[in-house]
Amino acid sequence: MKKLLLLATGGTIASKKMENGLSPQLSSEEILSYLPEGARFANIETRQILNIDSTNIQPEDWTFIAEVIQKSYEDYDGFIITHGTDTMAYTAAALSYLIQNPGKPIVLTGSQKPISDDITDARKNLADSLRFACEGQAAGVYIVFDGKAILGTRARKVRSKSYSAFESINYPAAAFIDGRRVIHYTAGASPKEEPAFSLHLNPRVFLLKLIPGMEPDILDYISDQYDAVIIESYGVGGIPFYGKRNFLERLKSLTQKGKIAVIATQVMLEGSDAEIYEVGNQALQQYNVLQAYDMTVEAAVVKLMWIMAETRDYETVREKFYTCIHNDILTE
Numbered sequence: 001m002k003k004l005l006l007l008a009t010g011g012t013i014a015s016k017k018m019e020n021g022l023s024p025q026l027s028s029e030e031i032l033s034y035l036p037e038g039a040r041f042a043n044i045e046t047r048q049i050l051n052i053d054s055t056n057i058q059p060e061d062w063t064f065i066a067e068v069i070q071k072s073y074e075d076y077d078g079f080i081i082t083h084g085t086d087t088m089a090y091t092a093a094a095l096s097y098l099i100q101n102p103g104k105p106i107v108l109t110g111s112q113k114p115i116s117d118d119i120t121d122a123r124k125n126l127a128d129s130l131r132f133a134c135e136g137q138a139a140g141v142y143i144v145f146d147g148k149a150i151l152g153t154r155a156r157k158v159r160s161k162s163y164s165a166f167e168s169i170n171y172p173a174a175a176f177i178d179g180r181r182v183i184h185y186t187a188g189a190s191p192k193e194e195p196a197f198s199l200h201l202n203p204r205v206f207l208l209k210l211i212p213g214m215e216p217d218i219l220d221y222i223s224d225q226y227d228a229v230i231i232e233s234y235g236v237g238g239i240p241f242y243g244k245r246n247f248l249e250r251l252k253s254l255t256q257k258g259k260i261a262v263i264a265t266q267v268m269l270e271g272s273d274a275e276i277y278e279v280g281n282q283a284l285q286q287y288n289v290l291q292a293y294d295m296t297v298e299a300a301v302v303k304l305m306w307i308m309a310e311t312r313d314y315e316t317v318r319e320k321f322y323t324c325i326h327n328d329i330l331t332e
């Protein structure tokens, strides 16, 4: 029988109604006690490593979770992480970069309703996660939620209330899970190299969502305070340069200071192709500007934090940013 480690970090799944609203209260053991049939899947040990609403998650927590997995890696066949849904996609992306070549499943799950509620998605999500982790083919980081397994680099929370909270963005879901089986849609990874953990992130990455009327001098502030900015632009991607609000000029000084700029899109599906229009092409041609292509914004943000923990050299950042890791980027 497989041996799994359940790491509890908080979130709705662990929450109870308190005076000020829902907040995480249950321990890892208590969470598991709501799924007595869990023992049929595996020998499960649990550890409480955080107990927070995932709104409070920080990059330091991601390196901490990766470190916990590193220390226990040899002792278990897989890892289940219970986590709040609000930032789960960021954590899944972070673990996908911090843990290279995992030969074991690392599954994040949670729920829209507390596991202690009579009507809840938590028990199904937890059971599906155990089934998925025990099933053998599932090496790598995944979110398992509402009957789907989604690659850690491809997940996004798309519904704030429904059980079907997550979608796989610009990439097929990895598997379908029901009460009896796992049906894989994509081939699971089978890394030949040994797992490698890197436990450093540079949190000085800013995500700027453009709106019409925004003043470009925001880029001056960002370039003073941060090492990189991802600009969530419009459509396939562009930088406004028309009239008095000319972002291109500010982008020039930001990149000349050695900061990294990435054009991404506010549109959820299909990604950027910023060379298509003059508004995007000008920035790409004139300055050291990257684009996110089909990456999720969550993955792009964390990938930059991971790369920029090691280097700030534009050419090296560019090469690493466009290197496909756990299927995070398909086009360049």
Ligand code: ASP
Pocket: 010, 011, 012, 013, 052, 053, 054, 055, 083, 084, 085, 086, 087, 110, 111, 112
């Ligand atoms: N606010 C909660 C959290 O992210 C929401 C959830 O878990 O569904 O921790």
